[in-house]
Amino acid sequence: MAFYDYLIVGNSVAAVGAVEAIREVDRSGSLAIVGEEPHPAYSRPAISYLLTGEKTPEQLAYRDPDFYRRMAVELLAPRRAAAVDPARRRVTLEDGACLDYGKLLLATGGRRVTPPIAGADRPGVFGFISIADVAALKEHIERHQARRAVVVGGGLIGLQAAEALLRIGLTVTVVELMDRLLALNLDRRASATVEELFRSHGVELFLGAAAKEFRPRPGEERVGAVALAGGEELPCDLVVLAAGVAPRAELAREAGIRVVKGIAVDQHLATSAPDVYAAGDVAEAYDFLEERARPIPIWPNAYHEGRTAGLNMAGRERSYRGETAMNALHFFGTPAISVGQYDPPQEGYEVRELAGEGFYRRLVFKGEVLVGLVCVGDAVDRCGVATGCIRDRIPLSEEFKEKLLADFRFLSLPEEWRRRRIRGEA
Amino acid sequence: MAQAKLSREDDHVTVDARDVYYRQLNETLRGLVQDGVGHIRLEHVFGQRYIGTNLARPVDIEIDGIPGNDLGAFMDGPRIEVHGNAQDGTGNTMNSGRIVVHGNAGDITAMSMRGGAIFIRGDVGYRTAIHMKEYRDKVPLLVIGGTAQDFFGEYMAGGMVVLLGLDLAAGEFHRASFIGTGMHGGAIYIRGEVQDYQLGKEVGVQGVEGEDRRRLEEAVRSFADHFDLDAAGILAGNFRKLYPKYLRPYGTHYAY
Amino acid sequence: MKSYVLPEFWVDRDDYRCIRCGVCVNQCSYDTHYYDPEDDVVRAREERCTGCQRCAVFCPTNALTIRTHPYEYRPNANWRKENIRDLNRQADTGGVVLTGMGNDKPLRIYWDHLVLNASQVTNPSIDPLREPMELDTFLGAKPDQVDVTCGRVQGSLPPQIHLSTPIMFSAMSYGAVSYQAQLSMMRAAGEYGTLANTGEGGWRRELRVYGASTIVQVASGRFGVDRSYLNEAAMVEIKIGQGAKPGIGGHLPGEKVTPPVAETRMIPVGTDALSPAPQHDIYSIEDLSMLIYALKEATHYEKPVAVKISAVHNAAAIASGIVRAGADVVVLDGIRGGTGAAPKIIRDNVGIPIELALAAVDQRLREEGIRSRASVVVAGGFRNSGDVIKAIALGADAVYIGTPALVAIGCTVCQKCYTGKCPWGITAADPRLGKRINPDIATQRLVNLLRGWSFEIKEMLGGMGINAIESLRGNRLHLRGVGLAEWELEVLGVKGAGR
Amino acid sequence: MKRVYAREEVCMACTLCEVHCLVQHSRSRDLVKAFKRERPRPLKRLRVEERGPLSFAFQCRHCPEPDCVYACVTGALTKGEDGVVLVQEDKCIGCWTCIMACPYGSIERDLAQGVASKCDLCPGEEIPACVKNCPNDALVFAEEGELAWLSTTT
Structure with missing residues (x-):
């Protein structure tokens, strides 16, 4: 005891x-x-x-x-x-x-959430959230000289697995139930950028597609193909199942x-x-x-x-300040960051966007307050300044909304907040 | 030199200035104002200078006689009424307050004046309203019942000057030349005749309408009140406004 | 119209050292330097360079040398580059050629022809590191007699200003110089126990805490002059003339009349601030007296009133009139006196050297027996403590320094003050440039200057066996002339060296 | 702990702080070599912001409770006993979570190395290079309690 x-x-x-x-x-x-x-x-x-x-x-x-x-x-x-x-x-x-x-x-x-897919417990189907998962996956690839991988789940974990598999030489196919990648992490426009990135690197994407069954290789227990609800069958040597946690x-x-x-x-x-x-x-x-x-x-x-x-x-009373959803992703060297309510479902939000070559920025305001952002590419630089605006609910006039959209600098903050930031009073 | 003799009734004080040196007289006035006296009557004033210059509070001062030069120079607040003529430099660099002169005033009346009001019933001398200026809500006002001499409103940078020519004979011109030379602010309203050659080349001439007319009427009525004159009668005369054609009269004067 | 004016300066950039950091680009307020991203190189538009050396000082790799442009016309002793350039500038614009700072012509500098005495054997010199040395100076009218009973002066003296060193900062208006420059001079004056002059451009509210070390000026524009302006200062100075531009007024162009300048001068934003040539209430000595006493009345006879004139031919007679008009201090500004903007032709040709004017004025006031009725302050081209002590020996009570103070805070005497773009932030109207002066640093530099000069003056006094500056004042026997003509020695009232 | 604070009213946006920061974080510590020869080019760890008359230099606040350190997914960002927040470059994977988290925008991407780059307060130096080389005392290295004088211009 x-x-x-x-x-x-x-x-x-x-x-x-x-x-x-x-x-x-x-x-x-x-x-x-x-x-x-x-x-x-x-x-x-x-x-x-x-x-x-x-x-x-x-x-x-x-x-x-x-x-x-x-x-x-x-x-x-x-x-x-x-x-x-x-x-x-x-x-x-x-x-x-x-x-x-x-x-x-x-x-x-x-x-790991295991969706009701027949054969989900079949050998050759792996999760991707622990060292053990990766070790098992790696061992499988080496032992079976695996060449083709299907990643089920086009979320953050699935796509990290997909990029890694691609980089070690496998052919990768991604199957995603929603009609876009990273539906829980990015807005539609940023998702499209990521989809384009994967496609340009030779990854085949099945969007709006449900995996129905993980079928075995002929004469073996281990997985040999993924059958989609739409009827396609994707032959493979392994499956990474990343349908959320x-x-x-x-x-x-x-x-x-x-x-x-x-x-x-x-x-x-x-x-x-x-x-x-x-x-x-x-x-x-x-x-x-x-x-x-x-x-x-x-x-x-x-x-x-x-x-x-x-x-x-330990006895030092402290109230949780509260956090919100935020994601920093990067695929094939291109970063993407989202924070807060970047994809507002209802009316009453104001969306401003700025896009250019290798650059996409979206800010979502509710009244005077920034509530969400998406940045892709070079637009991520210093985006914590905007995260700070969300956290501190800094009221932003029209002038400062535009300044912030153009540039995440302190000069884009109202004077009082700029001064507080410089003094270090976050 | 005599001491100033005082007689007091409530906060009205009468000062006999006969033979009193100006420094003593002004010191006496300063003491009275510091004591909170609100109305001062100066009798037998004869050339004492700088009356009103060093008084920090609004106070009413009536002057019987002829105050000396620089009446109300740098003045900030007092209200002075002169029953007689004033000498040179009346209201020099004056900041606020009021001066009313029932006779004539001499040269450089209202020079560099920045605020307050001056009303002269009679004529003024040379260089009147030179370099008068204005600043925010401080817009000085000078109204002259008679006529003025040369360099009237020269270098004027602000404020409002009204020259009424009440004593000119029919067909008689104002006498001043170089009116408004180098003028780059403010406005001069003239009743009666001036010829073009009398005006500085930086000055434009126009009729008096709208807001100008309203300002003019207000000034003339205020003037007429002080001297029991018929404002409507005065306003019935022919007025013109002189205005600066350029805010920057010497903008192209230099090679940079 | 194509200008025929050639660049005055040449930008020599060592490309090996140039790291393209962009500091020269951002420091030049005339946009001389620019970066060409296509060729990855920093280039210069030489015609804009004023030779202020800002870029050279700030270049972290010392890659820049700014030198006089080597272009040559055919050599000609009469038609020099400067003459041709000025002609072209005027042919371009039809205007009056402007300049800044003091006269740069090789007029005789008499300070360089005067030498000081020192004690040898017969009267010992004094070691200023051991003995107290007094530089205390009092400005103001001195009574003919003082009744001292039990160590105290009985009755009241005319107002006196105490200076801990006989060096004051000249009149430089806010608007002509930046807020930071003016602030620094006022702070330094306060810290060292001397005075700084506001110039005629008004006096900012925030600076009035330095009132005890401030002289306010009343000039023909009367900008910002009101009762509080007069009463919150230590001394009032009527400015009749200025050494750099005797006989003419001043025009602060409308674009320099920014909201803070307008507020300080109490005039509308954007209008020209014109100071007429004369003060139109002063057409005679009697009129001057009228204004002196008006100011004394307005300040309850508690402040000395100074009158400043340009040093001109009949300065001695005018000074006598000024003293008789009631001034407590007479200020003489010589032909080498500085300015923020003046017609070049006037700066370079009008007025007389301060040394001669001072000697003549001091002599005249003594002869008339009125020297003690006013202090004499001189200004215009003082470069070092030697000039100052020689001025004291010639009869001055104190001196005003302008250019040395500006140099202490960065000025390189490029003479382009009138553009309002001073890259050193001194004569700049643009708040971006004014920030280049950190008042803490500038104040320290100015105090250092006063301290250094004061030490030097004490050393020289000690060498002469004198322990108080008062004892040197007007003591021309401590001066000798070198290389001067008889008439010059006579005007200066000094013997030739060896006599 | 001591931090670097900017005095807006005397910052003239000369960017010499950036220049000397870069050199301090170069291998050669030589101005010319750092800018012209070293590849990948060393990075400055602070930035000068300027608009009109307003300008200031800014770098990491080394927060008492640093969001970047808390957010770092690999533990590459640490706050030492001395309070200095540092990046361990060998642990950083360039995920930029810190950039997302830092409300001061004080972390930059070192694209050549794929790691986060930030102010380290110049380890080994008594005064950070930016402060030491500011020609106008627009940067001061001070304890928070010493800040009262920072905003005075008169």
């Missing part, structure tokens, strides 16, 4: 954010992390570099090798939590160990902690159970633009949530 002042289930970015925050406040309290992977926390968004061989798993480490020692963290990995008992303040691991805690953080992240909230749900889609949390990232906090992809934190809680499974938000949870766990 062990007791930790702070116990964290999950060993990714939210956990690291929490650890760093806890140690800002409390240098001595005992702290342990339960991680199911055999690695220190690593950069999940960069795993495609493993596939291309540009990085080793060690190089993917999110913090320096000394991190856990420096932070006095006991890393319990690879081990998996089986149950949480908030009443007894106890976490039971699958190996039977019982860990008692003073404060608990659930940072169990998300899991969902919060891994079972532990919390089974412990009687309130879960909606993800674990419900208040502004301190506290769950419905006493001294139990949740952060990262598993949690439903506050979206300041949508003005509601919802899971936003992106890396920077996970850190902020972990950090806020950590500060509160």
Whole structure:
């Protein structure tokens, strides 16, 4: 039986954010992390570099090798939590160990969504969210001399996989249910740019197409083709299934902690159970633009949530400032960034766009306030200035709307805000 | 030199200025104004200079006699009424306040005046309203009942001057030459006759209508009130407005 | 019309050193330098260069040498480049040739023909590092008698201005110089215990905190003159004339009358600010007296009133009149006096050297027994502390310096002040250029200048065995002339060296 | 911690801060070589913004709670014990999440190397190169508490 002042289930970015925050406040309290992977926390968004061989798993480490020692963290990995008992303040691991805690953080992240496609569990069908996924994929490619890949899911993860596969020499086809790529990350015009990029690099795209079945190779179990609802059959040596992620909230749900889609949390990232906090992809934190809680499974938000949870766990009360959806993507060297409500569904928004050679910028305003942006190519430079406008709800007159659209400079901000920025009062 | 003799009734003070040196007289006035006196009557004034120059507050001053040069020079606020003639430099570089002269005034009346109003019932001397100017809401006003001498309104940069010629005989011309030479701001309204050669070459001539007419009527009525004259009768005369043709009269004067 | 004027300066760019950083391009306010992206090279439009050296000073690799343009007409002692250039400029425009700064003609500089005395053996020199040396100077009329009882002066003295060194900053109007330049001079004057003069262009509200070290000017334009202007300053100066342009007025062109300049001068934005040649209320010494006393009345006799004239042929007689008219300080501005804008023909040809005017005025006032009734301040071409101390020995109470102060804050005497584009931000109307003067730095540089000159003056005084500048004042026996004609020695009232 | 602050009222947009920043971050530390010979060309880590009479130089604020560090997906951005926010170039993958996050727009893309580039406050120097080489004291290296005097012109 062990007791930790702070116990964290999950060993990714939210956990690291929490650890760093806890140690800002409390240098001595005992702290342990339960991680199911055999690695220190690593950069999940960069795993495609493993596939291309540009990085080793060690190089993917999110913090320096000394991190856990420096932070006095006991890393319990690879081990998996089986149950949480908030009443007894106890976490039971699958190996039977019982860990008692003073404060608990659930940072169990998300899991790959497996759509109802026949043969989804067939060998040769891979996810693309962990080092293990990539290792398995890589091993498969080498063992079978794989040449043709089908990526199901034209979202961020699927396209990262597609680009990496292409770069190591495979022929790649992307199947996307929606009628465009990155429908959840970009507006239609930016999506079209990305589609053009993929097509120009020889990737065949099936948009508005549903994969119906992963069919085996003749005489083998492993996948040999993807059958689409439209009747096409795409022969392949492997499939990457990237149809999104969902919060891994079972532990919390089974412990009687309130879960909606993800674990419900208040502004301190506290769950419905006493001294139990949740952060990262598993949690439903506050979206300041949508003005509601919802899971936003992106890396920077996970850190902020972990950090806020950590500060509160360590006794320094801190309200979560709220984040919103934002994505920084880059394919074939072309960057694309979106923030907030860049594709407003209803009336009442004002959209301004500026486009040129290798340059696309879209700003979305609600009244005087910037609420969303999309930038492609060189338009991404200094776009955080605009992100700051969204976050700080800086009122922008017609004059400054135009200035901001033309250039993300401080001179594009109203004087008072410009001065505050220069003084460093973000 | 005598001390100024004072007699006081509430905040009305009468000062006998006979034989009082101007410095003492002005010092006396300054002391009275500092004490909060609101009305001062100066009797037997005979050539004492700078009356009103160093008074910081609005105060009513009535003068019996002939004040000396630079009456109200740099003046900022007082209201002076002279029952007699004024000498040279009346209202020199005046900033605000009012001067009313029931007789004539000498040379350089209203020179460089920036604000306030001056009303002269009779004639004025040479160089009147030279370099008068204006600034924001400060638009000086000078109304002359009689006529003026040469260099009238020379270098004028702002403000409003009205020359009424009330005492000219029928068919008699105003006498001043070089009227408005180098003028680059403000306006001069002239009642009565001047010939072209009398005007500076930077000056344009036009009739008085609309807003100009309204301003003129206001000025003339104000003038007439001070001297119990018939404003309508005066306004029935023939007026012309002199205006600066160029804001930058010497714009092409230099080789850069 | 094709101009026949050739460029005055040559831009020599070492292409190996030029890193295309663009600093010369952004620093030249005349758009001389420009970058050609096609050839990746920085080029120059030489005809625009004024030789101000801004680019050369700021070029991080010292790639630039700006030199006199080597073009040559046929050599001619009479028809020199300058004459031909001015003729062409006038043939181009039909205008009066303008210039800035002081007379640049090789008129005799008498300071360079006067040498100072020093103590040897018979009277010991004083070590200024050991002994107190006094440069304190008081400007104002001195009474014939002072009753001192128990160490205190009884009764009231005419108003006096205390200077900790006999060097003041000349009149330079806001509008002619930038706000930052004027601010720096006022701050430096305040810090060092001397005075700076506003010039006739008004006095900005923000600068009135330096009132105790400010002289305000009343000139023919009367810009911004009101009771508070007069009363918030330490001294009032009536400007009759200026050494660079005796007898003429000033025209600040409308485009320089920006909103802040208009506010300060109290005139509408964009109109020409014309200062007539004479003050039209002064056509005689009697009229001058009238204005002097009007100003004294307006300031309750608490401020000294100075009268500044250009040094002209009959300066001595005029100065006598000025003193008799009641001025507390007579200011003489010599032919080498500076200006922001003056017709070149006048700057170069009208007036007399300050050395002669000073000597003549001091002599005349002494002869008339009225020298103590006013202080004498001289201006116009002082270049160093040697000039200053010689002026004191010739009879001046203090000097005004203009160009040295401007040089201290960056001026290179390129003489293009009148364009309003001064690349050093000194005589610039454009707020982009005014920012080039950091008032903190400029103030420090000006204070350093005053400090350095004051040290030097103390050294020279000590060498003469004198421990107070007061003792040198008018003491022409400490001066000797070198290379001067009899008449010059006579006017200067000094003996030839060796006598 | 000490930061670099701009004084708008005396910045004359000469861009010498940019020039010397670039040289400080070059291999040769030589003006001519840094600009003319070194390839890839070194990058400046601050920018001068100018419009009309308004201008100032600006670089990273080294925020107490740096959004860029929190957003960095690889851990390449760190805030050290000394408070300085640095990029570890070998860890940076050029995803530009930091550019999206930084409200100061203080991170630039180093396109030659595909990594983020930002002010490092000139490690090893007592005063950063931009401040040291500003000819008009328009940049000051100061603690936040020393800022009161920054905006005074008179």
